Amino acid sequence: MCRILHTIEKRRWTRAILQVVCVCVLCVFAPDARAAVGALDVVKIEGRDFVSVASIKKFYGFTTISRKGNSVILEIPKKRRMTLMIGSRECLMNEVKFVFTHPVMLSGDTACISRIDFAKLVDPVLRPRFIKNAENFGTIILDPGHGGVDAGATNSLGTEAVYNLKVAAMTKLMLEKRGFKVVMTRESDRYLSLQERVNLANARTENSLFISIHFNAGGSEARGIETFTLSPAGVSHYGRDTIASDYTERAGNEHDSANVALATAVHGSVLRRLGTNTFDRGIKRARFSVLSGVKHPAILFEGGFMSHQREARLIHNERYQKAIAGGIVDAIAKYRNALKPTGAVAVPR
Numbered sequence: 165m166c167r168i169l170h171t172i173e174k175r176r177w178t179r180a181i182l183q184v185v186c187v188c189v190l191c192v193f194a195p196d197a198r199a200a201v202g203a204l205d206v207v208k209i210e211g212r213d214f215v216s217v218a219s220i221k222k223f224y225g226f227t228t229i230s231r232k233g234n235s236v237i238l239e240i241p242k243k244r245r246m247t248l249m250i251g252s253r254e255c256l257m258n259e260v261k262f263v264f265t266h267p268v269m270l271s272g273d274t275a276c277i278s279r280i281d282f283a284k285l286v287d288p289v290l291r292p293r294f295i296k297n298a299e300n301f302g303t304i305i306l307d308p309g310h311g312g313v314d315a316g317a318t319n320s321l322g323t324e325a326v327y328n329l330k331v332a333a334m335t336k337l338m339l340e341k342r343g344f345k346v347v348m349t350r351e352s353d354r355y356l357s358l359q360e361r362v363n364l365a366n367a368r369t370e371n372s373l374f375i376s377i378h379f380n381a382g383g384s385e386a387r388g389i390e391t392f393t394l395s396p397a398g399v400s401h402y403g404r405d406t407i408a409s410d411y412t413e414r415a416g417n418e419h420d421s422a423n424v425a426l427a428t429a430v431h432g433s434v435l436r437r438l439g440t441n442t443f444d445r446g447i448k449r450a451r452f453s454v455l456s457g458v459k460h461p462a463i464l465f466e467g468g469f470m471s472h473q474r475e476a477r478l479i480h481n482e483r484y485q486k487a488i489a490g491g492i493v494d495a496i497a498k499y500r501n502a503l504k505p506t507g508a509v510a511v512p513r
């Protein structure tokens with residue numbers, strides 16, 4: 165993660181504390197997810213609500229549930245598969261990795277998922293058609309991260325700012341061929357603040373999607389793609405404990421369900437395009453400024469590590485860049501289909 169510019173918003177302690185109680189009670193669950201929760205077994209574990217996996221099996225019509233050691237697999241053969249690990253935050257849905265807020269726990273012998281992970285992640289991914297008024301979008305806002313004086317991650321082959329722009333430009337052309345209107349936050353190597361990006365996106369009043377494109381840097385072994393969506397209220401920023409301001413709703417929380425469904429489609433689609441040339445780091449939650457401020461369904465996609473020797477060469481290669489662009493474009497079409505009343509899971513197998 166290029167941490168310098170992906171700043172987390174300033175903490176808003178006072179307001180947050182006042183809002184904690186009402187947010188917890190009223191706002192955490194969307195109406196449809198709430199209806200789903202009503203049909204499921206909810207148990208308290210360590211003071212927190214959890215939903216039993218057995219009742220998830222029944223509600224979503226999984227045909228089998230099996231347990232081997234700590235792994236629990238729910239499956240509709242050849243159609244849908246969910247793999248959970250007791251004690252772990254990682255979940256696989258149709259072989260795409262998601263990172264839960266809370267680990268999968270046991271209540272007696274029964275595996276359980278935290279209610280917030282169920283409502284804000286599992287349900288919108290398994291039932292995207294229940295996301296209201298989300299399918300009528302024709303505009304895609306592409307946000308190539310960094311630019312100008314802010315090069316982002318750098319290595320001996322190039323700069324993140326330039327790679328981000330290249331991938332965004334390829335994505336734009338492909339989307340336009342499919343009839344989408346595309347708006348870019350920048351079309352040249354110039355500097356834009358995070359707030360300027362948010363303002364540009366929010367100036368679009370028509371239904372739009374916002375996709376921020378980045379490449380990563382980290383330790384020399386770190387590799388793979390990851391996709392971030394805004395943490396719902398009550399869910400922490402990735403890799404950090406929950407703090408009081410995490411309970412404050414941000415502008416982007418209006419689209420919690422659409423955010424995760426869009427992330428699922430893009431992440432799964434790019435994973436398939438890149439195949440063995442990448443590693444699945446998962447779909448994660450964060451409070452990056454652009455995700456918090458943009459009033460459209462939004463994701464921040466990280467297309468690989470410039471600090472990894474092999475990935476650095478791949479990222480420099482136009483075929484790899486095109487594969488990412490193609491994956492994003494496929495995903496947008498799949499996402500729109502998944503939202504239709506007859507739509508299927510957001511991650512097709």
Ligand SMILES: [Zn+2]
Pocket residue numbers: 165166309310316317324378379380
């Ligand atoms: Zn970046």
